[in-house]
Amino acid sequence: MRVGLDVGGTKTDAVALDAHDSLVARIRLPTQPGAAGVLETIRTALRGLTDQCTAGDVRSIGIGMPGQVDPGGSVVRHAVNLGLQDLDLRELLERVTAVPVSVENDVKAAALGAYALRGGVDEALGYLNLGTGVAAGAVLNGELWRGSAGVAGEIGHLSIDPTGPLCACGQRGCIEAYAGGGAVARRWGRPGAGAVHEVFDAAEAGDRWAQRMRGEIAWAVASAVRVLTLSLDVSTVVLGGGVAALGGRLLDPVAEVLEQEATASHFLASLRLADRVETLPAGSLAAAFGAALVGQRPH
Ligand SMILES: [Zn+2]
Known part of the structure; x- marks a missing residue:
């Protein structure tokens, strides 16, 4: 075995x-x-x-x-x-x-596990891990893509707003600074692994600050989906990690952002990004x- x-x-x-x-x-x-x-x-x-x-x-x-x-x-x-x-x-x-x-x-x-659990059918699959930090993996033609030194997929540290919040890596406005569980906990003011879930609960209960944070999380995840698709043409982006356990509560606002962005761009619309995203089953x-x-x- x-x-x-x-x-x-x-x-x-x-x-x-x-x-x-x-x-x-x-x-x-x-x-x-x-x-x-x-x-x-x-x-x-x-x-x-x-x-x-x-x-x-x-x-x-x-x-x-x-x-x-x-x-x-x-x-x-x-x-x-x-x-x-x-x-x-x-x-x-x-x-x-x-x-x-x-x-x-x-x-x-x-990423390799997600590829295998989907039956090994994807020619190009992206996996986005949403935990304390944010990072991605890619399986291309059945093989993990590692890059020259194993750094491939560290898109959590891709800045999407140079005036955004400071990231632990020293840059501003990294995807991780908006969607990483650690960064969310700091901005939410309550440490702990459950901060993102708390933000979503509060947003659904009508808290305006939480709604704004939820919007930023969705926007950052949508940006990561766009980056993975535009750089590798992955047919599927699987979301995993503790934050992805939110399932549809996360997928819906992410799809909303992707569809909104597509209304302004024929190019993005043609890529049907929202249709490519799914979450790993909980557990x-x-x-x-x-x-x-x-x-x-x-x-
Ligand atoms: Zn960073």
Whole structure:
């Protein structure tokens, strides 16, 4: 069987796939921080999966990590939320498991998972992760697009308003500064992972400031959809991450912005951007699933 893990800042999802890429086991557990903690979390997850199923030996392990991963699929350069820096996770894990290991950025792994969960039918698929930050992944002709140094898809730091709010990266008006959960929480004045949901609740209850923020979130997400489509001609943009769990409550205002922009441009209208956007189902294991697929592919 092939194992995939999505190591998040607070929790880790792990799945095991059989030879037909069907899910045969899954487990979720809290992530322990630091290099030793992450290793222990992964080993505990592996034990949990092998206890659950009889699909044979583990043939490969793929790991999605929230941070910058070297294109070689081995070294995690920075994973701030986990307290990791320059960790050769592949070498460490291969030493203790004797199984081939591949490490990938979690958003890129989720992009591959979203592609596979849609049946592998998209010639060009974009995945937009809306979590604490905003980043995208793309699967082109069945392969993840990584770029020369793994930076491909970091469109959260594309500025859409040079006079907009300051972003953590130092620029102003980044997509992430409007639609990232961390930035929304700061502007909303209430820290925590649920800030975007609170903003949407308040907007629906008639709060004017929340309605304005909801409009900006939708505009920023719509901008990301436009960028992905214009740069890569993706036929589908899948929205994932905690914010995407809003489902139709997010999709509707995003589609409204895209349709509004299309009324002013025959070109944009011809691209039918609103029709290309969908959300991952709530509780989707796309990132862990994609990590398992990364593990079986040559890097
Ligand atoms: Zn930025």
